[in-house]
Amino acid sequence: MICVPGDDVAPLQDGLMRGHGTYAHSNQLVSCGAGRIERVNKLASVRPVRGRYTGSVGDLVVGEIVEVAHRSWKVDVGSTRKATLAITSVTLPDDAQRVRTHEDTLAMRELFKEGDVVVCEVQAVNADGQLHLHMKSNRYGLLENGCVVRVNQHLVRRLKHHFVELPDINVELCVGHNGRVWVQRAIPSQWIEAEAQDGGGGAGEADALLSAEAWRRVRKRHSALPLEDNEREACCRARNAVAVLGSGGCVVDGDSILKIYRASLGDAPSKMLTRAVAQKLVADFLGERAPEPMDEGEDAMQL
Amino acid sequence: MRSDGRQPLEAREFDIETNILVQCWGSARCVVGGGLGGGTECLAAVTAQIGEGTACGVEVECSPSLWAAGDDRAKLALQERLAREADAWLTPWRAAIPKIGEKLGWHLVIDCIILSDDGGLREALSCAIRAALASTKLPAAEEALEASDETTEALPFSLLPAETPPTTLSVDECPVVVTLAVVGGTLLADTTADEPADAMVAVAVAAGGAVVGVDVLCGAVPPALLREAVAAAPALAAPLLGASSLAPAPR
Numbered sequence: 001m002i003c004v005p006g007d008d009v010a011p012l013q014d015g016l017m018r019g020h021g022t023y024a025h026s027n028q029l030v031s032c033g034a035g036r037i038e039r040v041n042k043l044a045s046v047r048p049v050r051g052r053y054t055g056s057v058g059d060l061v062v063g064e065i066v067e068v069a070h071r072s073w074k075v076d077v078g079s080t081r082k083a084t085l086a087i088t089s090v091t092l093p094d095d096a097q098r099v100r101t102h103e104d105t106l107a108m109r110e111l112f113k114e115g116d117v118v119v120c121e122v123q124a125v126n127a128d129g130q131l132h133l134h135m136k137s138n139r140y141g142l143l144e145n146g147c148v149v150r151v152n153q154h155l156v157r158r159l160k161h162h163f164v165e166l167p168d169i170n171v172e173l174c175v176g177h178n179g180r181v182w183v184q185r186a187i188p189s190q191w192i193e194a195e196a197q198d199g200g201g202g203a204g205e206a207d208a209l210l211s212a213e214a215w216r217r218v219r220k221r222h223s224a225l226p227l228e229d230n231e232r233e234a235c236c237r238a239r240n241a242v243a244v245l246g247s248g249g250c251v252v253d254g255d256s257i258l259k260i261y262r263a264s265l266g267d268a269p270s271k272m273l274t275r276a277v278a279q280k281l282v283a284d285f286l287g288e289r290a291p292e293p294m295d296e297g298e299d300a301m302q303l
Numbered sequence: 304m305r306s307d308g309r310q311p312l313e314a315r316e317f318d319i320e321t322n323i324l325v326q327c328w329g330s331a332r333c334v335v336g337g338g339l340g341g342g343t344e345c346l347a348a349v350t351a352q353i354g355e356g357t358a359c360g361v362e363v364e365c366s367p368s369l370w371a372a373g374d375d376r377a378k379l380a381l382q383e384r385l386a387r388e389a390d391a392w393l394t395p396w397r398a399a400i401p402k403i404g405e406k407l408g409w410h411l412v413i414d415c416i417i418l419s420d421d422g423g424l425r426e427a428l429s430c431a432i433r434a435a436l437a438s439t440k441l442p443a444a445e446e447a448l449e450a451s452d453e454t455t456e457a458l459p460f461s462l463l464p465a466e467t468p469p470t471t472l473s474v475d476e477c478p479v480v481v482t483l484a485v486v487g488g489t490l491l492a493d494t495t496a497d498e499p500a501d502a503m504v505a506v507a508v509a510a511g512g513a514v515v516g517v518d519v520l521c522g523a524v525p526p527a528l529l530r531e532a533v534a535a536a537p538a539l540a541a542p543l544l545g546a547s548s549l550a551p552a553p554r
Binding site: 115147148229232233235236237239240243244246247268269270272273274275276277278 | 304305306307308309310313315316318336337338339340341497499
């Protein structure tokens, strides 16, 4: 349920707790912001539609390293504060499982340096809103040879798989909860299979077919190989499709990106950046059509 | 092909609106790359008064909504830098400020505010300034006879009757600025935040495609690329010049 400031959220009953974005007035709980009403048992609150990424535990986020600090990296995920990625929360090269030594601390820039784009998961949220990130899944890590698109974080719902592959198009996306979407050429399955045969799989998660070190090797191979022209065009088109969805306030997931992608195939990708084309794509996607112009003369006669 | 599918010297769509502020003599709003929301937005407003000689000052302000500029100190530095640059852009145009008689003339102040920045900042700013000047309508005035009472300090001018057509400004000498960035050895026009530039050069182009100024904004630009940038600038500036010279829409 969407509400605007002044809308009634719920009647004030015994035991009803007032959450963020509401205030009591007469016998009603009234919203003081524009957003979604959320009811969790006895707690009623209003979650705003705009605002920085707040984060919750388990969210997959795409961020940019902005600082290499002592035993941790500071990552820009679009939150009010920079998120922290501790050195103990990343997998070391060669899948080493050991206590992080002083040498590891000095060699942090070899893992991630300023300007690198990384995908990780939110491990914990501080009381003041600062996020702590981790890369414990084998698929998390450094992202290269692709680009980031920013959309409103509210357009990203919790999906089953945040690593989305667009079939037949050879493009892979990583949809972050913080509204940052990473677009790259799809990693060929032959490379993954080759690594799986060589090194064997990783322990644990179902979608981590390879160990962290094997994923690193596959990614390095991907980033070392320049894109072909058709691959580049496909990535550009997918990137623009995400941007168009973001501009139209549409939910960003694999299906919607695919629809916009297919609808845009008539023009060059850069045409999707213009307002006219973007609005048409969004309108068609949402199923809205402009009313047909009425032939006024004849209809009036028949009345 | 760049990450959003544009060619290296392809600029994004832009939009200019004039006469948006009723309390100023002329105003304009320019949005670069606003097709998908966001983009770079600048507002420029012209206020005027009559004084001795002619003058034109530019003030630039960074709005609090300008995330891209960084913290307050960075914003202040950006404001001052852009004000100085805009001042330099207007140097060839200052001769065109209307005079009133021999001693008096119009003193213009152009106030600009940058609301958002997503690349193409100087394009948006220079277009907004040029369009604001093009849409400025100053009341027609003439120099009055010397007042017989010498104790008054009022300037000797009088406004002509309201039916007289207003004084408009010619913006032919006023340039628009296009920025080209050097990214990995190639020249790119209208770069956005996800195309980090090694060096940037700004080229000012006046009406008719005449290049009136070149400024290296940051980094070191190899001479061959600098020549290429100057050669490519008129074509990039042509649509901006055309749009900012259009007759203003009626209020």
